[in-house]
Amino acid sequence: MKQHLRSASTFAVVALSAVLLTAQTRITLPDNKYTPAQDVQLGREAAVEAEKQLPVMRDDAVTSYVEGIGRRLVNVIRPELGHSEFRYSFKVINVREINAFALPGGPMYINRGMIEAARTEGEVAGVMAHELSHVALRHGTAQASKATKYEIGQIAGAILGSIIGGGWGQVVSQGTQFGIGTAFLRFSREFERDADIEGTQIMARAGYDPQDMANMFRTIEKQGGSNGPQWLSDHPNPGNRIESINKEAQMLHVDNPIRDTRGFQQVQAHLKQLPRAPTTEEATKNAGRRTRTETGTSGRAGDAPTGRVEPPSSRYTAYDEGNIFRVSVPSNWRELPDNDTVTFAPSGGYGTFNGQTVYTHGMQIGLTRNEAHDLQTATDDLVNAFAQSNPDMGRPSRYERVSVDGHPGLRTTISNRNEVTREPETIQLVTSDLGNSELLYSIGVAPSNEFNSYRSVFNRIVGSIRLAN
Ligand SMILES: [Zn+2]
16 A cells, blocks of 8 residues: 555656656757856956955855755756866855855855845755856856957956946956956846746756745845845846746746755854954955055056056047957057957056056947947946946936937046046046947046046047948
């Protein structure tokens, strides 16, 4: 009798998993110009930079707890997505905001604030399964593959190094050779939907209730406040997020899912006994100060821009940018040797600082993709991307309509404080809609007290842009 019952239930399980296989949504891999080995390499470089800046907790109780969840999830990544060269690692950052991020090839970082805000282990696992899905689906490098030669992520690593400070995108992109840290961390809505679905399935196979992923996203949304958590801007809601996750979850069947565990309660109790975590801003400011002092004492400060530059020549020289556009700049400016960005600056107006190129005077021109259907929204997105992680950046002035080689454009100025000189600087941003979701933008930078004489130079440069057909 007992024996008979057991075989009956075995049969039921087999039948169920057959249903499960046919019913779940199959996520396809996006196009990717990189190799899995490059994912590992790029992720490793970004991880080194991230760990220089962010306070990783060296606390066995906390670390082994998230590692336990991480391993459990990694073990059930579907075989087609199992890249043998990937090295998954799980670390906790001692900051209070609700956030987490994962880098190509495997390194994952979870904020202490995320563990503190979660109500169950299932919720922690939900965010981790989502992040893990981005890694397994290789979304970081797929996102970078979509980028044209002049992509915003790379810009964030270069000229915006002087504009952006403090936030993760910047922290991670600082000093990396490719400067595409931001591209790794901010995903399209399409990739978000895929990571939600893939993560839901990973949750179920690992024995968690997939609806806990939706529950955690709700928790994150609730903590939004005026700016909203960074996690939400890096992982934009693809639309009906909670409903889609729950719909997928209904197709998956998990018996007695893991929710609240003893381990979870212990780790939360342990965290309560520690001194309160600093904010990310406090933590990264300290890291920045340390680096700045070291830079000064090691004599490398001499590499930084001096800010003393010749006035722009009234003669202009034309440059042909790889069949993308032509542009003319003052003859005493030069194009900086960088494969990824097109930047023009005068001698003394640029240099390297903490391994990144920084400018006090100059202009950078780039192309980026934007899914927004109108220029105003696309420009707002761009400005918000800068502003998110930049404590010193002001709000843009009123947008003025301009034209860039016949394409409708917007122009605005933004005040900032230079990362190196700490002097006020003014940024002139011009964006224009090239159609096909392509946005051309230029960023002119000059110290605020010189901006009036540079304004006409920036306008003349932008006016000289001719797009290739
Ligand atoms: Zn995401």
